[in-house]
Amino acid sequence: MREVREVEIRDGMIRLGQLLKLAGVAEDGAHAKDLLEAGEVAVNGEVEHRRGRQIHPGDTIQAATTHLKVTTPTP
Numbered sequence: 001m002r003e004v005r006e007v008e009i010r011d012g013m014i015r016l017g018q019l020l021k022l023a024g025v026a027e028d029g030a031h032a033k034d035l036l037e038a039g040e041v042a043v044n045g046e047v048e049h050r051r052g053r054q055i056h057p058g059d060t061i062q063a064a065t066t067h068l069k070v071t072t073p074t075p
Contacts (some may be wrong), residue, residue: 004067009057013071016043016061017051019070025063040064 007023017032030068035041036049042062061068
C-alpha cells in the first residue's frame with residue numbers, strides 16, 4: 001500500500017509549483033517545471049503540466065513515487 005503524506009496549507013489555495021517545493025518533491029521552481037513538463041505529476045488522477053494550477057484542500061497529487069494530500073490546519 002502506498003503512503004500518502006499530508007501537506008497543510010494555511011490559505012484556501014496554493015499553486016502546484018509552490019506545493020511541489022513546499023512538500024520537498026521539487027528542489028526549486030525549475031525542477032518543478034521539469035517534473036510537470038515530463039508528465040510526472042498528476043492532480044486528482046489527471047496528468048497536469050501547469051505550474052500555476054490551483055490546488056485546494058482535499059486535492060491529491062502524485063509526483064513520481066510521492067503521493068500527497070492537501071489539508072488545512074485543524075483549529
